[in-house]
Amino acid sequence: QLRLVESGVGLVQPGGSLRLSCAASGFALDNYAIGWFLQAPGKEREGVSCMNTSTSRKRYADSVKGRFTISTDNAKNTVFLKMNSLKPEDTAVYYCAAVRSPLGIAFMTPSRYDYWGQGTQVTVSS
Secondary structure (H helix, E strand, O other), X not given: OOEEEEEOOEEEOOOOOEEEEEEEEOOOOOOEEEEEEEEOOOOOOEEEEEEEOOOOOEXXXXXXXXXXXXXXXXXXXXXXXEEXXXXXXXXXXXXXXXXXXXXXXXXXXXXXXXXXOOOEEEEXXX
């Protein structure tokens, strides 16, 4: 059974940092596109960052460029999202997602992904 499990739920003050993890089980992350998405209350899910695990090609939403970093630890079959300089507007439920992508492409569109984690809440507040 293919599963993605996020961890790293947290309450952090503005300007703080947090690292989210997404552990994959039931499949190896080789040749997959992995995406991180956020969904704020009343809003649609939107792409934050994505990468292809084989090419390491990465993309970021303009709102997080320079603040967030996506990375993988293939030995642990885990994807990370390091978030620095957090702002109150970063508050949302964060999801990781995966789809097989042997051509080395990564996607920022939620509809392109087949597998989803359960989501983890990130709250940025003083």
